[in-house]
Amino acid sequence: MAQVLSDLLQYVLSGIATGCIYGLVALGFVLIYKATEVVNFAQGELMTLGAFMAFTFIGILKLPYWAGFLFTVLFMGIFGSLLERVVLRPLVGEPVFAIVMVTIGFGIFARSAVSMIPGWGTETYGFRTPFTEKFLKHGGLIISWEHMAIIILTAALVVLFYCFFKYTRIGVAMQAASENQLAAVYMGVNVKKVFSLTWAISSAVGAFAGILLAPITFVHMNMGFIGLKAFPAAVLGGFGSVPGAIVGGLIIGVTESLAGVYLPIGWKDVAAYIILILVLMVRPEGIFGIQEKKKV
Amino acid sequence: MRFLMRRDYYEDIRLFRYRSTFFWYLALVVGILLLPFVLGDYAISQLTFIAIYSIASVGLMLLTGYTGQISLGHAAFFAIGSYTSAILTTKGAPFLVGLPMAGVLAALVGIIIGLPALRLSGLYLAIATMGFSFIVEEVLVRWDKLTRGNLGMHLKPPTIGPIEFVTEKSYYYLALVLLIFVILAAKNILRSPTGRAMIAIRDSEVAAQTMGVNLAKYKTMAFAISAFFTGLAGSLYAHKLTFINPESYTILVSIELLAMIIIGGLGSIHGAVFGTAFVILLPQMIILSKNYLPHFLRDQTGLEPALYGLMIMLFIIFEPMGIYGRWRKIKFYFETFPLYKKETFKKEKKYYKAERH
Numbered sequence: 001m002a003q004v005l006s007d008l009l010q011y012v013l014s015g016i017a018t019g020c021i022y023g024l025v026a027l028g029f030v031l032i033y034k035a036t037e038v039v040n041f042a043q044g045e046l047m048t049l050g051a052f053m054a055f056t057f058i059g060i061l062k063l064p065y066w067a068g069f070l071f072t073v074l075f076m077g078i079f080g081s082l083l084e085r086v087v088l089r090p091l092v093g094e095p096v097f098a099i100v101m102v103t104i105g106f107g108i109f110a111r112s113a114v115s116m117i118p119g120w121g122t123e124t125y126g127f128r129t130p131f132t133e134k135f136l137k138h139g140g141l142i143i144s145w146e147h148m149a150i151i152i153l154t155a156a157l158v159v160l161f162y163c164f165f166k167y168t169r170i171g172v173a174m175q176a177a178s179e180n181q182l183a184a185v186y187m188g189v190n191v192k193k194v195f196s197l198t199w200a201i202s203s204a205v206g207a208f209a210g211i212l213l214a215p216i217t218f219v220h221m222n223m224g225f226i227g228l229k230a231f232p233a234a235v236l237g238g239f240g241s242v243p244g245a246i247v248g249g250l251i252i253g254v255t256e257s258l259a260g261v262y263l264p265i266g267w268k269d270v271a272a273y274i275i276l277i278l279v280l281m282v283r284p285e286g287i288f289g290i291q292e293k294k295k296v
Numbered sequence: 297m298r299f300l301m302r303r304d305y306y307e308d309i310r311l312f313r314y315r316s317t318f319f320w321y322l323a324l325v326v327g328i329l330l331l332p333f334v335l336g337d338y339a340i341s342q343l344t345f346i347a348i349y350s351i352a353s354v355g356l357m358l359l360t361g362y363t364g365q366i367s368l369g370h371a372a373f374f375a376i377g378s379y380t381s382a383i384l385t386t387k388g389a390p391f392l393v394g395l396p397m398a399g400v401l402a403a404l405v406g407i408i409i410g411l412p413a414l415r416l417s418g419l420y421l422a423i424a425t426m427g428f429s430f431i432v433e434e435v436l437v438r439w440d441k442l443t444r445g446n447l448g449m450h451l452k453p454p455t456i457g458p459i460e461f462v463t464e465k466s467y468y469y470l471a472l473v474l475l476i477f478v479i480l481a482a483k484n485i486l487r488s489p490t491g492r493a494m495i496a497i498r499d500s501e502v503a504a505q506t507m508g509v510n511l512a513k514y515k516t517m518a519f520a521i522s523a524f525f526t527g528l529a530g531s532l533y534a535h536k537l538t539f540i541n542p543e544s545y546t547i548l549v550s551i552e553l554l555a556m557i558i559i560g561g562l563g564s565i566h567g568a569v570f571g572t573a574f575v576i577l578l579p580q581m582i583i584l585s586k587n588y589l590p591h592f593l594r595d596q597t598g599l600e601p602a603l604y605g606l607m608i609m610l611f612i613i614f615e616p617m618g619i620y621g622r623w624r625k626i627k628f629y630f631e632t633f634p635l636y637k638k639e640t641f642k643k644e645k646k647y648y649k650a651e652r653h
Contacts, residue, residue: 096418097419099612105607105609105612110605266434272427276427
């Protein structure tokens with residue numbers, strides 16, 4: 001019995017770690033959706049770019065892990081705001097669908113561009129982290145520090161975000177802009193700056209997820225496909241809710257991990273999407289979402 | 297510029313606006329029918345693929361371009377069409393049964409997907425259809441008694457009565473006839489009350505409902521019709537390749553179909569065909585231009601998808617109305633020769649139109 005329980009706990013923990021990654025990618029979707037009403041289908045690719053940058057800093061340039069971490073997040077933040085400035089700013093006012101298609105196009109472009117950059121290419125890479133090959137043992141339970149690091153750092157990031165939106169001026173401005181852009185403009189919020197910052201933050205969060213995921217799946221050009229699994233997470237949490245994204249991610253991660261063990265082969269890969277469709281049929285606004293009313 | 301005097305409401309929805317239009321189309325069809333006598337087998341095979349994908353993209357155009365329902369899951373209907381036809385014909389059914397059944401089954405699944413779609417709009421629908429297409433892909437892999445899973449299925453070339461479509465040319469005619477049928481069907485649907493209800497839903501759901509359009513009925517119908525055409529295309533695609541496996545029906549196919557209708561120009565059947573031709577011929581153009589590219593780029597496998605992604609971005613940023621929109625602008629320029637103004641086609645941008653509060 002104890003064995004069964006500790007096995008279960010083991011699976012749940014590894015599910016939580018994966019779920020954190022889904023949650024972080026979903027967080028990227030949610031931030032952009034809240035502010036700009038656009039779903040960024042390239043969020044997974046931003047994560048890939050982040051992971052490759054981290055590999056460049058840590059693996060190739062041999063910087064210390066935390067310095068590489070910081071540089072990557074900063075670099076991707078700047079990249080995100082440039083992306084907003086160059087690609088998305090001209091499209092403000094176009095139908096949302098067109099903008100979404102642009103992000104899909106950018107995703108395809110970015111994935112192929114990664115494979116063309118000298119030194120990156122189509123190979124699979126890894127880099128050493130302070131957590132590599134370290135384990136935490138407790139009874140029958142063995143947890144790798146790589147998983148623990150994901151859980152702890154995600155939690156830290158969520159707390160940081162909470163404080164940012166609650167207590168800083170720019171955080172409150174961002175909330176205002178996502179609530180009602182016109183009113184925010186009247187109150188003196190610089191909405192353009194807010195959009196730019198939103199993309200910067202989302203892209204940085206993507207990089208954050210990429211660095212954390214790198215030790216587990218390694219760095220390769222297709223790691224961004226995990227972004228597709230983050231959609232169910234975001235929908236489950238209610239697309240416009242920051243805590244919802246993380247909770248949704250955790251639920252998807254744990255379900256997937258358990259489905260992989262206790263259900264026949266094949267269920268693991270579709271579990272997330274079955275949940276997605278069920279949620280959309282039963283409660284499209286998600287767990288934390290608010291029912292939308294259509295206005296004329 | 298020509299001016300029309302209309303005496304009858306029916307003239308507004310005529311299939312061919314001018315008498316000359318009919319003759320131009322007739323000339324086009326004759327020209328296309330004569331192409332195999334001029335072109336080689338390889339070119340004809342590419343044209344066949346354009347015809348097959350055009351059928352699917354016309355289907356998607358009805359749903360996305362005319363009804364305004366975004367689907368990121370059309371690869372699933374394509375796959376269902378392919379597999380239905382493949383399974384039926386390997387079990388001994390004739391192609392003439394397999395082909396329509398492919399469409400019918402895809403349409404039935406389309407209705408099932410259309411039902412939750414009634415509650416969803418815009419991006420939620422895109423995500424839901426995407427999830428659905430992943431599920432279908434997994435089912436195809438796992439239901440290996442029927443689909444042989446990842447091993448894939450081999451198909452025989454189709455036969456109708458005594459005719460066997462083995463050569464590139466015969467298959468070209470098969471695909472072409474079906475494409476013409478599909479385009480005529482789509483055009484006729486669009487000018488019927490059903491089609492006009494669909495367009496009304498695209499322009500404003502609330503307004504359409506107020507005018508007495510039954511949203512549930514027409515949205516489901518749009519899904520069914522769209523899936524039917526895509527299923528037909530899937531069947532033709534499978535028999536053309538004579539080998540299919542689930543890997544040919546990933547999300548990338550759905551994105552490709554969407555790219556076709558966007559590059560072609562949303563909301564026009566011409567656009568669906570133009571866009572398809574562009575997307576299918578893009579790799580060919582890359583191959584042809586390889587000799588002029590710098591060494592650094594020439595041998596990159598990622599070149600094609602990169603250009604493809606870039607094209608989607610550039611088209612939406614610089615020509616949101618697509619190839620057909622450009623065509624119309626050029627035509628209008630010559631029709632109104634010295635009077636053309638750029639602002640004629642300027643779209644009004646909508647700022648701050650938030651749907652959630």
